[in-house]
Every structure is written in C-alpha cells, then in structure tokens.
Amino acid sequence: MSTPRxxxxxxxxxxxxxxxxxxxxxxxxxxxxxxxxxxxxSDRFAAGALDRARAxxxxxxxxxxxxxxxxxxxxxxxxxxxxxxxxxxRLIPAEVITAFAGRIVNVHPSLLPAFGGPGMYGRHxxxxxxxxxIRVSGPxxxxxxxxxxxxxxxxxxxxPVQADDTPATLAARVLAAEHQLYPRIVAxxxxxxxxxxxxxxxxxxxxxxxxxxxxxxxxxP
Ligand code: GRF
Numbered sequence: 001m002s003t004p005r006x007x008x009x010x011x012x013x014x015x016x017x018x019x020x021x022x023x024x025x026x027x028x029x030x031x032x033x034x035x036x037x038x039x040x041x042s043d044r045f046a047a048g049a050l051d052r053a054r055a056x057x058x059x060x061x062x063x064x065x066x067x068x069x070x071x072x073x074x075x076x077x078x079x080x081x082x083x084x085x086x087x088x089x090r091l092i093p094a095e096v097i098t099a100f101a102g103r104i105v106n107v108h109p110s111l112l113p114a115f116g117g118p119g120m121y122g123r124h125x126x127x128x129x130x131x132x133x134i135r136v137s138g139p140x141x142x143x144x145x146x147x148x149x150x151x152x153x154x155x156x157x158x159x160p161v162q163a164d165d166t167p168a169t170l171a172a173r174v175l176a177a178e179h180q181l182y183p184r185i186v187a188x189x190x191x192x193x194x195x196x197x198x199x200x201x202x203x204x205x206x207x208x209x210x211x212x213x214x215x216x217x218x219x220x221p
C-alpha cells in the first residue's frame with residue numbers, strides 16, 4: 001500500500017515567491033509528489049501569496065489573528081499534516097508548534113544563527129549583513145519552535161556577498177537560493193526522509209548539506 005500524501009499548509013505574509021516555488025516543485029514531481037498543498041494562510045488580506053494560491057486553485061484563507069485556537073482549528077479542519085512557513089511574520093502559537101513538532105519548517109534569508117530573531121526579516125536582514133561586511137550569506141531552512149529563527153537547522157546554502165551589493169541585489173541572490181533549497185526540503189520532510197529526533201538532532205538532511213549542488217537543482221548563481 002502506498003503512503004498517503006502529506007497535506008501541507010503554507011503560511012505566508014508577503015508576495016509568496018517561496019510558496020510558488022513549492023507549488024511548482026510539487027507539480028513537477030507529478031504522481032511522485034509526497035504532498036499536496038491543502039491550504040495557504042496569510043495574516044495579510046492583500047498578500048500576493050493568497051493570489052498565487054487562488055490562481056493555483058488552492059484554498060486561500062486570510063487569518064488576521066494568530067490566536068492559537070483559530071489557526072489550530074483551521075489546520076485540523078483541513079487535515080493538515082505538515083506546515084511550511086514562507087515569509088510568515090507572526091510567531092506560531094505554542095499549541096500549534098507542539099501539535100506539529102518535527103513537521104513545521106521555515107526558511108530564513110541569512111545563515112542562522114546570525115542575523116535572525118525579532119525584527120530580522122525582509123530587507124532588514126540584508127541591510128544588517130551588508131553593514132557587518134561579511135562575505136557570505138545565504139538561506140537557512142530550519143524546524144520551527146516557539147522563538148523566532150531558533151529551531152534546529154536543517155540546511156543552509158552559501159551565497160556570496162558582492163562588493164557592490166545593495167540590500168535588494170543581495171536579497172534577490174539569496175531568494176534564488178531559497179527557491180532551490182526550500183521546496184526540495186519541504187518535499188523531503190513530507191516524504192518522511194527528514195526527521196527531528198527527540199534529542200533535537202536533524203536526520204536525513206545530508207543530501208542538502210553537502211558541497212555538491214542539490215540533486216536536480218541548478219547551481220546557486
Ligand atoms: C524570504 O526571503 C524568506 O526567506 C523570508 O521572507 C521572504 C519571503 O519572500 N522568510 P516571498 O514572500 O516568499 O517572496
């Protein structure tokens with residue numbers, strides 16, 4: 001008997017390019033896709049992510065509150081098994097974190113633990129990276145816990161910082177790496193290949209942490 005597909009909820013506050021990359025990747029996997037996107041949830045009514053969900057024929061829900069019972073009830077009603085945060089700016093209620101332990105992930109546009117935490121989102125991250133003068137940045141995919149950007153790290157990709165970078169040019173380069181890394185990790189998580197052990201250790205992410213290009217993905221520009 002084949003394993004049932006995971007039912008994925010994607011939470012996004014912004015334009016939703018990471019959401020789109022997940023939708024595209026799962027569609028490209030076709031019948032081999034380990035997941036279907038059951039619902040896209042945004043705290044912002046005008047989020048581009050909601051438009052992208054509607055365009056793909058996926059349930060799009062504006063949830064202006066992060067009250068735990070509201071979010072938890074929606075996830076339960078949609079039989080959600082896994083959650084991917086994709087530019088979602090609110091903290092996830094502890095009740096939801098507990099219910100989805102090891103099945104909720106996020107992508108952050110810096111090499112955590114550097115340049116993470118409260119207030120470190122969007123262009124603020126890349127401005128801080130440029131101010132610090134570091135030479136390498138890149139995305140981090142991590143499990144989510146009750147604090148911003150502190151869950152166990154699953155994988156990171158180095159992206160060079162160039163001398164003439166602005167926050168916008170650096171953000172674009174890091175975002176391109178996010179689009180390669182994140183959908184593949186979400187798929188591996190939904191397939192049960194990546195797990196979070198009780199001691200906080202991440203298992204099964206080796207293929208994403210090697211020096212080699214991600215299987216099936218073009219090299220980071
Ligand atoms: C990405 O840079 C992601 O790392 C961060 O928020 C941004 C979302 O971009 N968490 P998008 O809405 O997916 O285009």
